Amino acid sequence: MDFWKLKRNGGDGWCVGDLPEDCAYDFGDDNVTKYFATSFELCQKKQVIDLLAEGFSPEDLDAQPAVTVKDHYSGLGCCGCIYKLKVRLLNENKEVLQEFKPEPVTLDPDQDDMSWRQVSHTFSDYGPGLRFISFEHGGKDTKWWKGHYGVRVTGSSVTIETTQASPARNLLKNPSGNDASPEQSCDSEMPRDDPECYASTEESSDSDIYSDDLECFFISDQNFSQGMGCNLYSDSEESTVFDEQMEFWEVIRNGGDGWGVGDLPEDCGFGDDKVTKYFATSFELCLKKQVIDLLAEGFSPEDLDAQPAVTVKDYYRGLDCCGCIYKLTVRLLNENKEVLREFKPETVTLDPDHDNNTMSWRQMSHTFSDYGSGLRFISFEHGGKDTKWWKGRYGVRVTGSSVTIETMQASPARNLLKNIDGNGASPESSDESLESKRNGGDAQNLNIPGRNLLKNPAGAEQLELWKLKRNGGDGWCVGDLPEDCAYDFGDDKVTKYFATSFELCQKKQVIDLLAEGYTPDYLDAQPPVTVKDYYSGLGCCGCIYKLTVRLLDKKKKVIQEFKPEPVTLDPDHDDMSWRQVSHTFSDYGPGLRFISFKHGGKDTKWWKGHYGVRVTGSSVTIGAPRQQEA
Incomplete structure (x- = not known):
C-alpha cells in the first residue's frame, strides 16, 4: 500500500491480490499483475500529486494542458460491489479548480458483467493555477461478507499532456499494488485502528458518505470514556478473552468495533451480586443469539406439550453521554424450528438529553402462555447500537438475561440461557455438568444414541482437534x-x-x-x-x-x-x-x-x-x- 493514504479501511480493510493468468477476469495488460481489493465496509485510498515536485513548471501548468485520469474496477461473480471515484484539480492552496466525481457504480453479478471496466475522464479549460491533483477511489461489497469480496481496483493513472517532447507518464505511484510489501498482501490484516484508516475531519461534510451502512466520523480521544464508572476491557485484553466471554452466544451482527464485555463495579451496580459483567455494543448494529434445545435440557415432550409458562427477562441501559438503541426478539419454535409464538417489542431508543434514567438498568419481561403444543426450541436474540456513530462501544449494554420454564416438576425453574453476563460458562452450566445432567448423572452412560462424536465439527474452535x-x-x-x-x-x-x-x-x-x-x-x-x-x-x-x-x-x-x-x-x-x-x-x-x-x-x-x-x-x-x- 506504499504511496497511498488510507482514508477508509473498513471491514477487513484493504488488501492486495495477484492477477494470475487463470484469473476469473483477465485485465488485458501483462504489466499489471496485482489488484487492490475492498471489504464489507467502505475502503477508500488517496494520493495527492504535487505537480511542481513532479517536474512540471508553473508556465506549463498554467497553459491548462489536458489532464486524463483512468481507473479500472471489477467485481466477483459471487458478490455485488460498489465502486467510487473522485478526482480533483487543486491550486497551490489546495482549493478545488475542477472535480470529476461520477455517481457510485453498483455491480450485481445476477445482472451485470463483473469483468474489468474502465472509467476515464479528461480535464480541460480549468483555468490557470493547477498545482496538485487529488485522486481518491475505493468501495465495498453489497452483502457484508467477511473477507475481501468488495470491488477490485487496479491500473489507475493520471497523465498530463504537455508540449514537451517526452511522452505522458503516469503520475500515480504504485497504481496496481505491485509495490505492496509482503505483510500487506490479501492474506494479512491491515491495521484497523490506525488514525489514517479514517477520513479526516476536514472532509466530514462530504456528501458521498453512505449514512445508512458505512462508518461516519468518530471521536478519536481515547480518554473520552474515562470516569464513566463502567470501563470496558482494552482491545488487547479483549482479543485474548473474547471467545470465552462470548461463549454459548452466536454473534449475528458484530458491527462497528463489535461486541465487548465490561465489568460492573460497585458504582455501576446491577442489583444482583451474581452478575458482575455486561455486554456492550458499538456504533453499528450488534446482535447475539442463543437457541435453547429444550429436549437436550431435560424437558420431556409431554411437559412441553402441556404449554408451561415460559418467562423471558432481559436488562439493558445506556450511557449518559450517548444515546443508544435496544432490540429484543424471543421466539418459541417447534421441532422444525418454525415459529409458534414471538415476542418482539418495539425497538427502544434511549436519549440522555430526554431520559433521566438512561444510566439505570431497565428490565424487559414477557411470559408466553397458550402457545399450543409442539414447543421444542427457544430462540433468544438481543443487542443494539449507539445513536451517534462514535468509535468504540457507547451503545446499549445488556446483561442478566434469563429464560425460565415453569413445569409441574418439583425442581425450581432454572435459567436456560448460558453465559448471561460475559463471564463465560458458569459452574452449573459447564459442558461436564450439562453432559452429566443429560445422561442422568451416570458417567458410564456416555453411549446415548445421537451424540456427535466428532470434536469441533463446524470450526467453532478454528482447526483445533483436526x-x-x-x-x-x-x-x-x-x-x-x-x-x-x-x-x-x-x-x-x-x-x-x-x-x-x-x-x-x-x-x-x-x-x-x-x-x-x-x-x-x-x-x-x-x-x-x-x-x-x-x-x-x-x-x-x-x-x-x-x-x-x-x-x-x-x-x-x-x-x-x-x-x-x-x-x-x-x-x-x-x-x-x-x-x-x-x-x-x-x-x-x-x-x-x-x-x-x-x-x-x-x-x-x-x-x-x-x-x-x-x-x-x-x-x-x-x-x-x-x-x-x-
Whole structure:
C-alpha cells in the first residue's frame, strides 16, 4: 500500500491480490499483475500529486494542458460491489479548480458483467493555477461478507499532456499494488485502528458518505470514556478473552468495533451480586443469539406439550453521554424450528438529553402462555447500537438475561440461557455438568444414541482437534456463516465453516470409541453408525469434495469403509448451495473400536485464496444396537 493514504479501511480493510493468468477476469495488460481489493465496509485510498515536485513548471501548468485520469474496477461473480471515484484539480492552496466525481457504480453479478471496466475522464479549460491533483477511489461489497469480496481496483493513472517532447507518464505511484510489501498482501490484516484508516475531519461534510451502512466520523480521544464508572476491557485484553466471554452466544451482527464485555463495579451496580459483567455494543448494529434445545435440557415432550409458562427477562441501559438503541426478539419454535409464538417489542431508543434514567438498568419481561403444543426450541436474540456513530462501544449494554420454564416438576425453574453476563460458562452450566445432567448423572452412560462424536465439527474452535493431512495452496481456513451468507446452512447452531484452497486440503479425526465411554460389548453388538457431512461451493468458482470414513478394529485395520466418488461442482451447471452426504454402517461384524473420518477438497481454477469446497456440520453418531431397539 506504499504511496497511498488510507482514508477508509473498513471491514477487513484493504488488501492486495495477484492477477494470475487463470484469473476469473483477465485485465488485458501483462504489466499489471496485482489488484487492490475492498471489504464489507467502505475502503477508500488517496494520493495527492504535487505537480511542481513532479517536474512540471508553473508556465506549463498554467497553459491548462489536458489532464486524463483512468481507473479500472471489477467485481466477483459471487458478490455485488460498489465502486467510487473522485478526482480533483487543486491550486497551490489546495482549493478545488475542477472535480470529476461520477455517481457510485453498483455491480450485481445476477445482472451485470463483473469483468474489468474502465472509467476515464479528461480535464480541460480549468483555468490557470493547477498545482496538485487529488485522486481518491475505493468501495465495498453489497452483502457484508467477511473477507475481501468488495470491488477490485487496479491500473489507475493520471497523465498530463504537455508540449514537451517526452511522452505522458503516469503520475500515480504504485497504481496496481505491485509495490505492496509482503505483510500487506490479501492474506494479512491491515491495521484497523490506525488514525489514517479514517477520513479526516476536514472532509466530514462530504456528501458521498453512505449514512445508512458505512462508518461516519468518530471521536478519536481515547480518554473520552474515562470516569464513566463502567470501563470496558482494552482491545488487547479483549482479543485474548473474547471467545470465552462470548461463549454459548452466536454473534449475528458484530458491527462497528463489535461486541465487548465490561465489568460492573460497585458504582455501576446491577442489583444482583451474581452478575458482575455486561455486554456492550458499538456504533453499528450488534446482535447475539442463543437457541435453547429444550429436549437436550431435560424437558420431556409431554411437559412441553402441556404449554408451561415460559418467562423471558432481559436488562439493558445506556450511557449518559450517548444515546443508544435496544432490540429484543424471543421466539418459541417447534421441532422444525418454525415459529409458534414471538415476542418482539418495539425497538427502544434511549436519549440522555430526554431520559433521566438512561444510566439505570431497565428490565424487559414477557411470559408466553397458550402457545399450543409442539414447543421444542427457544430462540433468544438481543443487542443494539449507539445513536451517534462514535468509535468504540457507547451503545446499549445488556446483561442478566434469563429464560425460565415453569413445569409441574418439583425442581425450581432454572435459567436456560448460558453465559448471561460475559463471564463465560458458569459452574452449573459447564459442558461436564450439562453432559452429566443429560445422561442422568451416570458417567458410564456416555453411549446415548445421537451424540456427535466428532470434536469441533463446524470450526467453532478454528482447526483445533483436526489433524491436517493436506494443507495445500493457501491452506485450510475458517469462515463465518452470517444470516446473509450466500447459501444459508439452515441450522442456527452452525455458525462457521471450513474452506479449502487451490491445492488439495484434507483434515481428519480418529475417534477412540472406548475412550468415548462405549463398552466392547456394546460395540460388538454392531450398533448403527451414521455419518453426515455438509459441503458447498461458491458461485464464482468450481470445487471438488472428497470424503472417506472407515470403521477400524483395535489394531486400526479397516472393517468397513464409506468412500463415495469425489464430487465436482461447477457453478455454470450446478447448485452451489449446501448439500448433505449421509451413510449408515450396519452389519459390519464385531470388533469396532475406532472410527476414522477424513474430508476436504480444493477449487478447480487454481485461484489464490480460499475458493475451494466448504465443509461444516460434520457428524458421527452411534445408535442403539438392534436388540436394544427391540
